[in-house]
Structure formats: C-alpha cells, structure tokens
Amino acid sequence: GIQVEQSPPDLILQEGANSTLRCNFSDSVNNLQWFHQNPWGQLINLFYIPSGTKQNGRLSATTVATERYSLLYISSSQTTDSGVYFCAPIHTGNQFYFGTGTSLTVIP
Amino acid sequence: GAVVSQHPSWVICKSGTSVKIECRSLDFQATTMFWYRQFPKQSLMLMATSNEGSKATYEQGVEKDKFLINHASLTLSTLTVTSAHPEDSSFYICSLDLNYGYTFGSGTRLTVV
Numbered sequence: 001g002i003q004v005e006q007s008p009p010d011l012i013l014q015e016g017a018n019s020t021l022r023c024n025f026s027d028s029v030n031n032l033q034w035f036h037q038n039p040w041g042q043l044i045n046l047f048y049i050p051s052g053t054k055q056n057g058r059l060s061a062t063t064v065a066t067e068r069y070s071l072l073y074i075s076s077s078q079t080t081d082s083g084v085y086f087c088a089p090i091h092t093g094n095q096f097y098f099g100t101g102t103s104l105t106v107i108p
Numbered sequence: 109g110a111v112v113s114q115h116p117s118w119v120i121c122k123s124g125t126s127v128k129i130e131c132r133s134l135d136f137q138a139t140t141m142f143w144y145r146q147f148p149k150q151s152l153m154l155m156a157t158s159n160e161g162s163k164a165t166y167e168q169g170v171e172k173d174k175f176l177i178n179h180a181s182l183t184l185s186t187l188t189v190t191s192a193h194p195e196d197s198s199f200y201i202c203s204l205d206l207n208y209g210y211t212f213g214s215g216t217r218l219t220v221v
Contacts, residue, residue, distance in 0.1 A: 033209060041146075041199055043212040086151065088210075095142065096210070098152040 002027045002091040004099035012105045013077045021072040021102045023087035031090040032063050034072050037101075038083045046072070046085075077106045111135055114202055114213025121192055121220055129187045129216045131202030137182035138204045143175075146199040146215075155200075158185040192220045 003026035013019055023032075034046040047054050047061040049070065054061055058077075063070040070087055084103050090096040111134040121127050131141055141158040156177055157165040164177035174196075176188040189196055201215040 035212075041201075041215045041217070043152075043201065043203075043215075045209055045211060048209040095154060095157055097154060098144075101151050 002029070002089060002097055004087065004089060004097060006085075006087060006099040006102050008102060009100065010103045010105075012107065015077060015079060015106055015108050017077050017106075018073070018075045019077060019104070021074070021085055021104075023070040023072070023089075023099050025068050025070075025087075025089045025099075027068070027091055029065060029068075029089035029091055031096070032065075032070055033088050033090075033096070034061055034070070035086045035088065035098075036081075036083050037086065043086075074104075077104075079106045079108055082106050112202065112204055112211055112213040114216055116216055117214060118217040119219070121218070123193055123220055124191055126188055126190045127192055127218060129189075129200055129202075129218075131185045131187070131213050133183045133204055136204060136206060138185075139182065140205050141179060141185040142203045142205070142210075143177065143185075143187050144201045144203065146201065152201065155187075158202075160185075189218065192218070194220045196220050 005024045007022045031050040036044045049061045049063045051065045058075045060073045084101045086101050087099045088096040113132040115130045139160045143155045144152040146152045155170045158177045158179040160179045166172045179185040197220045202213040
C-alpha cells in the first residue's frame with residue numbers, strides 16, 4: 001500500500017507560535033484528509049484537500065499532489081491545539097491509510 | 109454533518125470472552141463503514157471495510173474469524189472481538205464514508221485482562 005510519512009514526529013510550541021506540519025506520500029492519491037486526534041482519542045476532520053489550499057480560521061492546508069506532499073499550517077497556536085495530527089491520503093478505492101502522525105504539545 | 113455513535117466508549121473484559129462494539133450512523137445511510145485499530149502511541153491501522161448486506165473485506169494480517177464484522181443495515185455496523193486476549197487491548201474506531209469526506213466514531217478503548 002501507499003507509504004505515508006509525517007514530520008516532525010513530535011513538536012512542542014509556546015502558545016502563540018506558528019508551525020508547519022508536513023505529510024509525504026509515496027504514490028498518487030485521489031484525495032487526502034487532515035485529522036486532529038484530541039487527548040481523549042476523538043478524531044476531528046480538519047480538511048478534505050486533494051489539491052490546492054484551504055483555510056479554516058487559524059488552520060490552513062496545502063496539497064501538492066504532483067509532488068506528493070501536503071502541509072498543515074497552524075498559526076497563533078493554543079493549548080487546545082495539542083494532540084496528534086494525522087494526514088490520510090486516499091490511494092485507490094475509497095479507503096485511506098493514516099500517516100505516522102505528529103504529536104503536538106502547546107505549552108502556555 | 110453526519111453523526112456517528114460508537115458504543116461502548118470503553119470496556120474491560122476477561123481473557124477468552126467476546127466483546128461487541130457498535131457503530132451507528134445517526135443521520136446518514138452508510139453502505140460502507142471502516143474499522144480501525146490504534147495501539148498506544150501509534151497510528152490508526154485499517155482493519156476491515158464493512159459493506160452493508162455483504163461480507164466485510166479484511167486487510168492483510170487481520171483474522172476475519174477473530175474480528176467478526178456485521179453490517180446488517182445502512183445505519184449499523186458491529187465489530188465483535190472473539191475470544192479476546194490481552195494483545196487485543198487497543199483503541200477501536202469506526203468511520204463512515206460520506207462521499208465528501210470521512211467522519212469517525214468516538215472510539216472504544218478495549219482492555220482485556
């Protein structure tokens with residue numbers, strides 16, 4: 001199956017700082033989603049982004065499918081942003097595979 | 109958006125017993141649901157694709173006789189962990205394909221003692 005790598009694996013930020021999370025994938029994809037998993041395990045869909053750029057408040061995402069990567073930008077980070085961020089490309093069919101995740105800790 | 113209800117949120121069972129986890133779509137008719145497993149500090153791994161009215165499709169390495177999946181209606185899929193052992197302790201999550209994206213249940217934390 002498709003290989004998905006995310007970087008960095010761990011990230012600690014001071015509240016208010018900005019960050020960029022990266023997702024590289026090994027094959028062409030039909031679609032891609034970014035998720036936030038909170039400390040209680042709940043997965044929250046952030047973006048459904050096969051290509052281009054989308055923004056939602058302090059978060060934005062860019063996918064460059066031809067170069068096989070996607071980026072998630074977090075601006076003015078808050079403690080509630082803490083958790084694990086996963087990207088999940090859809091390679092074939094309608095199933096997708098999660099990346100390795102970036103564990104984010106925002107400290108006050 | 110569509111709401112997915114997963115039950116129970118957590119369960120502790122004795123080794124050798126079976127546990128059933130339910131995933132309900134409250135306002136969306138889901139012909140396809142997905143079951144994932146997540147071990148501590150690891151990513152989510154797709155276990156199987158649940159298809160309404162037909163057999164589930166299992167990922168390589170997932171024992172279909174151990175993880176029984178039933179998708180008898182458009183709003184309910186169940187995962188039964190049979191003869192559970194401590195190594196089956198994990199976080200199990202279901203998801204729905206909404207055609208414009210995916211939504212997830214709140215997960216079930218299974219502990220086998």
